[in-house]
Amino acid sequence: MVIKRNLHNIDITVRVLIGVALIYISFIDTSHISNDMARWLLGIFGIVNLLAAALRSCPIYALAGISTYRK
Amino acid sequence: MSLRLKLILSFITISLMVVSIFSIVAYISAREYTQHIEQVRLHQNNKHLIKMLDKSQPLLAQLRGTVPHHENSDNRFSIIDASQKKILPGGGFNLGKHLLTELLAQSNTNKVQQGSFVIGQQEYLWSADPILNSPYIIANTHLRDSSGVSTFFRYVGTPLSITLLVSIWISIWAALLLARLFRQISEKNAQLEHLANHDPLTKLPNRPAIGHYLQQAMESAKVNNEKLLFCLIDIDALKEINDSLGHKSGDILLNQVTLRLKRTLKDSRHIGRFGGNKFSVMIKHTATDNAENIRHKLLKSFEPNYEINGHSLYVHATLGIAIFPEHANNAQELIQKTETALHKAKKMTVDSAIYDISQKNNSAERLQLTHDLRNAIHNEELQLYYQPQFDVRHNTIGSVEALARWIHPQRGFIPPDIFIKIAEQTGLIQSLTDWVLRTAIKQCAEWRDTGKYLTVSVNLSARNLHDETLGKQISNLLNHWDVAPDKLCLEITETAMMTDPEHAKKLLNNLDNLGVRLSIDDFGTGYSSLGYLKQLPVDELKIDKSFILNMAKDESDASIVRATVSLAHDLGLEVVAEGVEDQISQDELSRMGCEYIQGYHIARPMPHDELTAILIPTETSRNIQQNRM
Numbered sequence: 001m002v003i004k005r006n007l008h009n010i011d012i013t014v015r016v017l018i019g020v021a022l023i024y025i026s027f028i029d030t031s032h033i034s035n036d037m038a039r040w041l042l043g044i045f046g047i048v049n050l051l052a053a054a055l056r057s058c059p060i061y062a063l064a065g066i067s068t069y070r071k
Numbered sequence: 072m073s074l075r076l077k078l079i080l081s082f083i084t085i086s087l088m089v090v091s092i093f094s095i096v097a098y099i100s101a102r103e104y105t106q107h108i109e110q111v112r113l114h115q116n117n118k119h120l121i122k123m124l125d126k127s128q129p130l131l132a133q134l135r136g137t138v139p140h141h142e143n144s145d146n147r148f149s150i151i152d153a154s155q156k157k158i159l160p161g162g163g164f165n166l167g168k169h170l171l172t173e174l175l176a177q178s179n180t181n182k183v184q185q186g187s188f189v190i191g192q193q194e195y196l197w198s199a200d201p202i203l204n205s206p207y208i209i210a211n212t213h214l215r216d217s218s219g220v221s222t223f224f225r226y227v228g229t230p231l232s233i234t235l236l237v238s239i240w241i242s243i244w245a246a247l248l249l250a251r252l253f254r255q256i257s258e259k260n261a262q263l264e265h266l267a268n269h270d271p272l273t274k275l276p277n278r279p280a281i282g283h284y285l286q287q288a289m290e291s292a293k294v295n296n297e298k299l300l301f302c303l304i305d306i307d308a309l310k311e312i313n314d315s316l317g318h319k320s321g322d323i324l325l326n327q328v329t330l331r332l333k334r335t336l337k338d339s340r341h342i343g344r345f346g347g348n349k350f351s352v353m354i355k356h357t358a359t360d361n362a363e364n365i366r367h368k369l370l371k372s373f374e375p376n377y378e379i380n381g382h383s384l385y386v387h388a389t390l391g392i393a394i395f396p397e398h399a400n401n402a403q404e405l406i407q408k409t410e411t412a413l414h415k416a417k418k419m420t421v422d423s424a425i426y427d428i429s430q431k432n433n434s435a436e437r438l439q440l441t442h443d444l445r446n447a448i449h450n451e452e453l454q455l456y457y458q459p460q461f462d463v464r465h466n467t468i469g470s471v472e473a474l475a476r477w478i479h480p481q482r483g484f485i486p487p488d489i490f491i492k493i494a495e496q497t498g499l500i501q502s503l504t505d506w507v508l509r510t511a512i513k514q515c516a517e518w519r520d521t522g523k524y525l526t527v528s529v530n531l532s533a534r535n536l537h538d539e540t541l542g543k544q545i546s547n548l549l550n551h552w553d554v555a556p557d558k559l560c561l562e563i564t565e566t567a568m569m570t571d572p573e574h575a576k577k578l579l580n581n582l583d584n585l586g587v588r589l590s591i592d593d594f595g596t597g598y599s600s601l602g603y604l605k606q607l608p609v610d611e612l613k614i615d616k617s618f619i620l621n622m623a624k625d626e627s628d629a630s631i632v633r634a635t636v637s638l639a640h641d642l643g644l645e646v647v648a649e650g651v652e653d654q655i656s657q658d659e660l661s662r663m664g665c666e667y668i669q670g671y672h673i674a675r676p677m678p679h680d681e682l683t684a685i686l687i688p689t690e691t692s693r694n695i696q697q698n699r700m
Contacts, residue, residue: 038233045237060146063073064252 005056006067008060015053081240090235098223106196106215107362110185113198113211116146120209121202130205132692145479147212151199154206157201170210174199259558270344272322273329278316281343281351286402288341288353289395298356299395300365303409304332305417308386312379320379324386335372341449351409362392366423389416390423398426416514441497443479445492454675455510457527460647460669468686470526470560472669473511474676475503491532498680500532508548511561514679516552523686528560528590533567536574542581549585556586562613563589565597572603583608590647595635611666612639617668623655636663 007015020058025032026043033039052058089258092399124133134150145430151158151171158171174197184199199210216222234441268280276284282401285301292299306328312319325344332350333339354360376383391413399405408426416424447453454476462469477485494500507529515527535541549556561582561651568575568591579589587610591599596615614635632648639646648660651670660668 023145033229033233035230035233038230041237045240060244060247064251066247 003055003057004062006061006069007052007056007058008068008070011058011068012053012056015049015058017045019048019050019053023050072154073250074253078246078250079243082246083239086235086238086242090231090238094227094231097227098220099399101223101227106187109196109213109215110198113146113196113213115198117148117198117200117209117211119480120148121200126200127166128210130207132201134207136207149210149212151208151449152206153201153208153211153270164289170197170199170212173197174208174210182592193196206596229365272493273325275329275350278343278345281345281353282402282406284341284343285353285405289402289405292355292395298397299405300352300354300356300360300362301393301395301405301409302352302367302369303345303391303406303413304328304350304352305389305391305413306348306350306386307389307417308384311505312386316380316382319696320382321341323379324377324384326433327379328373328386331372332369333458335368356394362394362425366390366392366425370422388422389413389425391416392423393426398428407515437493440485441493441499444477444497447477447479448494448499448506451506452480453503453506454678455507455514456678457514457682458656458669458676459674459682460528460667462667464666469526470528471682472528472530472562472676473514474530475507475611476676493534495534501533501538502534504529504531505544506521508545512548512552512554515558516554517679518560518683518686519554521683523683524558525686526558526560526588528562528697530562530564531567533564533570536563536567536571536578541578542585544586545582546585557588560590562586562592564592565594565599568607569597569599572600576603576607579608595631601638610646611647613647613649614665619648619650619656619660620652623653629659636665640664 022042023046026039165587173188187196194215195212199208201208269278294659332342345351373388375384391409393408395405398408412424412426456474456476457471459468460470477490479485494503511527511529518525578673590611591609592613593615594612618628618632622632636646645666648665649669651657651668651672
């Protein structure tokens with residue numbers, strides 16, 4: 001399946017920042033969050049964001065027919 | 072605001088509300104739970120203290136000695152004398168009064184009691200335990216941690232905010248997906264609506280949509296005091312092209328017509344496909360865009376040939392035009408008027424017609440008349456008149472022509488050409504002919520019974536020629552009334568006979584076998600083939616009155632009559648001249664050898680009783696007053 005790009009560069013940057021920040025506080029410096037479940041939730045959220053940024057395509061955007069990417 | 076944004080905002084609001092409600096409920100539950108835990112602890116402290124008491128020593132002194140040692144900032148002990156309802160001094164606890172009030176408010180002082188009270192901003196929890204076999208109670212009071220909310224959020228705050236974040240994130244996802252779903256559904260609905268209102272071939276609005284748009288346009292025209300022109304365009308050749316070149320070619324033609332109409336009109340939005348081969352145009356009627364100009368423009372657009380699959384075809388269009396508000400007040404009526412105009416144009420074989428006010432209600436009136444005629448035939452409200460035919464050779468009335476007359480209860484006399492035409496177009500002609508035949512044959516029998524031997528002529532319509540049962544029916548009637556077949560003469564117009572001569576010949580042969588007389592009516596007005604005429608088993612020929620009426624003045628008419636009489640005689644046919652209105656014509660016809668004469672000069676059509684009165688029984692009559700009317 002060909003993944004069609006639907007993320008603008010700004011969108012990708014925001015996602016990378018959010019993703020890195022969340023992964024940092026969930027898995028690296030865990031002192032900020034004591035609750036394990038919350039930590040994992042945030043961690044997954046961060047990974048999904050990084051993944052979308054890496055693929056340059058957000059699956060939810062694709063399903064919803066949205067694209068921030070303009071040629 | 073777009074649907075997507077609305078959904079996102081409402082979903083975020085919902086998640087915020089859910090998280091807030093959850094936090095409040097969690098906070099209340101946590102408070103209740105900690106209170107329970109603390110009170111259990113107070114109760115256990117009391118029990119521990121009571122256990123330490125030595126039963127053999129005096130109780131009060133022991134209490135006073137022991138209790139203060141256990142005091143700390145959080146826990147304060149008091150000793151209460153339940154019998155005297157007072158707090159014993161000592162312990163330095165100045166909240167004892169509140170405690171006593173609370174404690175004594177509860178009825179049973181012999182059991183473990185718990186509660187809380189508030190002084191100022193501070194809340195105190197207490198637990199009171201009675202010492203067995205003594206009037207004393209030990210009460211433990213504990214100041215609650217006033218930082219309850221902040222402590223709660225210190226523990227639950229982070230997970231709650233993370234939950235909030237995640238739920239908002241999921242909300243946005245759900246909102247986006249739902250928005251997409253809604254959009255797809257509404258797109259599909261729009262597609263379906265478009266499909267229902269448009270012709271799939273030309274993509275033009277279809278008839279229901281045209282009616283709808285027209286009504287809207289008329290309403291706005293009414294408000295703005297404007298005129299609206301509605302035009303129907305009938306492509307006459309479509310059926311022919313469909314039949315000869317195939318429906319694909321017909322479709323190509325329709326698309327090309329659509330294209331030309333769009334190019335011709337400034338505003339192409341008001342073109343519609345009204346039906347099979349009909350297009351409609353709705354346009355604001357102005358000084359420049361008046362009916363004449365539009366008509367001219369539209370017809371001109373049809374002038375160049377259409378190129379269809381290698382054929383270059385001239386396609387003729389007929390236009391019908393009606394204008395709002397001059398001709399109609401609502402869409403339905405305007406469309407109807409336009410159709411009437413179109414029919415008129417086609418009937419007159421002109422390329423266009425604008426609705427004429429005088430055509431008003433034409434069809435409605437006809438419909439009513441048809442209905443009335445059906446009832447009149449059914450209820451036998453029609454009358455049969457008889458017009459005598461003078462037998463020149465025997466100088467007597469030898470036969471009569473039966474003619475239907477309709478006196479409408481409201482409208483009065485309805486001319487026969489009108490109601491017979493309606494009967495022919497609506498299929499009522501068969502029952503009308505049935506009735507005429509029944510009545511005429513019965514009358515013939517009645518006359519015979521009084522000694523008047525008359526032949527009765529009955530007119531058949533072209534439609535009767537396709538009635539397979541006609542012969543059988545006539546023979547039944549003749550048998551029933553015991554009338555000799557040669558006393559019945561059936562008149563068929565030349566035109567009816569020559570439309571389908573082969574069929575007519577077959578039917579006439581059948582009728583001839585019955586022995587009835589057959590006559591060709593209105594001879595000279597159709598296109599008789601003499602070849603056929605020779606073969607047809609007819610007995611007489613009626614010259615059309617148009618020739619007879621003028622023969623006294625017009626020599627060429629006289630020549631035609633003379634030639635026709637001669638031709639008929641040569642073919643062995645007798646001749647009836649109808650429309651004789653003066654003596655000169657009658658004399659002339661007698662000279663030419665015409666056998667029968669019919670017309671106002673002899674007698675008008677009259678009811679049977681009137682006719683019976685002037686008839687003399689045949690055997691004795693050789694003279695009759697010819698001028699009786």
